[in-house]
Amino acid sequence: MGAADLSRRRCGAHRVRRRPVRGRRVRARGARRAGDRAVRRVRAAVLGAGIMGSSVAIHLARRGVEVTIIDREPAPMAAASRWNEGKIHLGYIYGADPTLATAQHLLTGGLQFAERLRELVEEDLDGHATTEDDIYLVHRDSVVGPDLLRARFEAVSGLVREHPDAARYLVDVSDARATAIPPSELAELTGPEIVAGYRVPERSVETRWVADRLTAVLASQAGVTQRLGTTVVGVERRGDAVDAWRVNTADGAHEDVDVVVNALWSGRLPIDVTAGLTPQRPWTHRYRLCLFVRTRTVQEMPSALVAVGPFGDVKNYNGRDFYLSWYPVGLVAQSDGLELATPPTPTGAGAEAFAARVRAALEPIMPGVGAVLDDAESVVVHGGFVFARGAGALDDPRSGLHRRDRYGVERLGTYFSVDTGKYSTAPWLARELAEEIAGPAGRAR
Numbered sequence: 461m462g463a464a465d466l467s468r469r470r471c472g473a474h475r476v477r478r479r480p481v482r483g484r485r486v487r488a489r490g491a492r493r494a495g496d497r498a499v500r501r502v503r504a505a506v507l508g509a510g511i512m513g514s515s516v517a518i519h520l521a522r523r524g525v526e527v528t529i530i531d532r533e534p535a536p537m538a539a540a541s542r543w544n545e546g547k548i549h550l551g552y553i554y555g556a557d558p559t560l561a562t563a564q565h566l567l568t569g570g571l572q573f574a575e576r577l578r579e580l581v582e583e584d585l586d587g588h589a590t591t592e593d594d595i596y597l598v599h600r601d602s603v604v605g606p607d608l609l610r611a612r613f614e615a616v617s618g619l620v621r622e623h624p625d626a627a628r629y630l631v632d633v634s635d636a637r638a639t640a641i642p643p644s645e646l647a648e649l650t651g652p653e654i655v656a657g658y659r660v661p662e663r664s665v666e667t668r669w670v671a672d673r674l675t676a677v678l679a680s681q682a683g684v685t686q687r688l689g690t691t692v693v694g695v696e697r698r699g700d701a702v703d704a705w706r707v708n709t710a711d712g713a714h715e716d717v718d719v720v721v722n723a724l725w726s727g728r729l730p731i732d733v734t735a736g737l738t739p740q741r742p743w744t745h746r747y748r749l750c751l752f753v754r755t756r757t758v759q760e761m762p763s764a765l766v767a768v769g770p771f772g773d774v775k776n777y778n779g780r781d782f783y784l785s786w787y788p789v790g791l792v793a794q795s796d797g798l799e800l801a802t803p804p805t806p807t808g809a810g811a812e813a814f815a816a817r818v819r820a821a822l823e824p825i826m827p828g829v830g831a832v833l834d835d836a837e838s839v840v841v842h843g844g845f846v847f848a849r850g851a852g853a854l855d856d857p858r859s860g861l862h863r864r865d866r867y868g869v870e871r872l873g874t875y876f877s878v879d880t881g882k883y884s885t886a887p888w889l890a891r892e893l894a895e896e897i898a899g900p901a902g903r904a905r
């Protein structure tokens with residue numbers, strides 16, 4: 461890495477720059493050279509084995525990098541990347557962002573999600589993604605009124621249609637539209653709080669299936685060593701250079717590497733500080749709990765989301781597996797500190813009480829929720845961290861939490877700190893980053 465790389469560079473997800481690969485690729489420090497070939501392989505530590513860390517690790521290893529992936533959980537993909545809704549965003553949910561920057565930021569990664577995931581897990585998502593359009597229900601207390609929201613949805617649909625990758629989404633969306641739901645149908649589906657409804661062609665994936673597949677691939681991927689149940693406590697430079705790093709872990713051990721990828725999500729900022737990157741405010745950590753329900757029989761409940769503000773949603777993956785959330789009930793912790801401690805997940809009577817509160821909030825708005833919960837074979841309460849570059853609360857239309865257009869990679873030499881931003885863009889961003897670090901696949905050293 462040259463002197464220019466000593467400076468800190470910021471870069472958004474959709475702006476991960478492609479540099480001429482030969483000049484840019486990281487090389488193993490102090491490696492002897494045979495002709496133009498480095499003899500020692502590049503060593504990388506990937507911190508965090510969520511969807512971002514696991515994807516980066518697999519891509520780097522396939523490009524000839526020797527990877528150690530470290531996570532404090534006893535298994536990969538055990539945190540937010542396992543326990544989330546799995547919406548593969550086209551941008552409709554950020555209807556309170558008047559700039560449309562969020563939709564633009566989300567689109568490429570979302571449209572390419574299925575392809576990028578297939579490349580990682582070598583299996584199709586068929587049977588593990590929703591097949592019906594999502595319904596957006598406009599709440600009477602929405603921070604964006606129904607007319608303005610319809611105009612924003614039309615603008616987002618236009619962005620989707622014009623995008624060169626529109627046909628590559630989980631379903632071809634090159635004719636994407638937000639279609640208004642007739643009042644009679646809306647009245648059958650919802651309670652009086654809902655003032656309008658739209659169908660949009662967004663899909664979601666079963667995140668637990670994805671988590672299991674990625675975990676299996678990571679375990680069998682040549683060139684990846686896993687250090688699980690291991691907490692990262694800091695990263696420091698070895699000497700003055702910014703292409704030689706030491707990763708320190710809570711067990712007193714360390715890894716000396718050429719490259720660090722910090723994909724710790726909720727735990728990312730404190731480690732950035734130890735490496736020499738100072739985070740820029742504002743940011744907010746939130747911890748959200750939801751319900752993952754499996755029913756005994758097939759339920760017809762559609763996938764629907766209440767917009768725009770601190771509301772909730774129902775996801776029907778396959779007729780029997782559901783995700784239910786109500787934001788004010790599920791938001792159990794929030795902080796603008798460097799890190800937020802993991803709140804306890806309720807079990808037993810606590811879990812039942814939590815489920816009852818979610819039901820009490822959702823059922824008046826979407827009466828079908830009652831039948832789903834009455835038919836439940838299992839109800840799991842779980843959730844995870846959400847990190848966002850913004851502050852405030854969702855009932856404030858001016859809150860920065862209504863935008864998600866500033867996530868991506870920050871760099872300090874060969875230290876890469878990744879704000880994943882969204883599950884839906886992670887496989888795409890991971891590949892871009894691996895390519896920046898190690899060049900295209902098939903050119904392994």
Ligand SMILES: Cc1cc2nc3c(=O)[nH]c(=O)nc-3n(C[C@H](O)[C@H](O)[C@H](O)COP(=O)(O)OP(=O)(O)OC[C@H]3O[C@@H](n4cnc5c(N)ncnc54)[C@H](O)[C@@H]3O)c2cc1C
Pocket residue numbers: 507508509510511512513530531532533536537538539540541542543544545546547548549690691692693723724725726727728748749750843844845846880881882883884885886
């Ligand atoms: C309820 C909920 C619903 C969501 N719905 C959606 C959705 O529909 N669509 C969407 O695109 N996104 C959604 N998200 C966001 C999405 O889940 C995250 O953006 C994504 O999973 C983050 O992936 P990650 O790999 O960065 O983080 P994680 O999956 O959290 O992985 C980070 C890993 O780092 C580990 N770790 C942290 N600190 C340390 C440390 N110091 N040492 C060692 N290990 C550490 C953790 O154990 C974890 O395994 C949702 C999130 C939540 C909570």
